[in-house]
Amino acid sequence: MARAEPDQSMPGGLLGVLLVIRFVAELGLLAGFVWIGFRVDGPIALSVVLAVLLPVLAAVAWGLWVAPKSQRRLVDPSRFAVEVTLFGAALIGLLQVGPAPQAGGYGVALWLAWLGSAFAGRKRY
Numbered sequence: 001m002a003r004a005e006p007d008q009s010m011p012g013g014l015l016g017v018l019l020v021i022r023f024v025a026e027l028g029l030l031a032g033f034v035w036i037g038f039r040v041d042g043p044i045a046l047s048v049v050l051a052v053l054l055p056v057l058a059a060v061a062w063g064l065w066v067a068p069k070s071q072r073r074l075v076d077p078s079r080f081a082v083e084v085t086l087f088g089a090a091l092i093g094l095l096q097v098g099p100a101p102q103a104g105g106y107g108v109a110l111w112l113a114w115l116g117s118a119f120a121g122r123k124r125y
Contacts, residue, residue: 065078
């Protein structure tokens with residue numbers, strides 16, 4: 001698959017800020033999956049396994065199909081669909097595991113941070 005080059009039409013400072021926000025959202029995505037796995041009802045062993053497995057699976061998917069230096073990086077709109085799926089799953093999971101105000105608020109903030117920076121450096125398609 002062809003690798004998309006970043007869109008450099010944004011002012012440098014704004015692009016940099018948006019890319020930092022995007023990176024923080026990506027780290028928050030992994031933290032959200034840890035929290036989701038830890039809060040699953042059931043034996044503590046299951047919670048620990050899921051708290052490790054969910055963020056690892058998300059990181060592998062991100063590393064394979066979304067990361068800028070990946071050899072298998074998808075082109076848009078497929079790459080965008082993977083991002084929507086991961087962040088959407090985190091949002092839904094955080095809304096489900098509660099406690100509602102904290103986890104749900106974190107999920108919404110995470111989604112908004114990602115969405116606000118999702119188009120930073122992307123070529124228009």
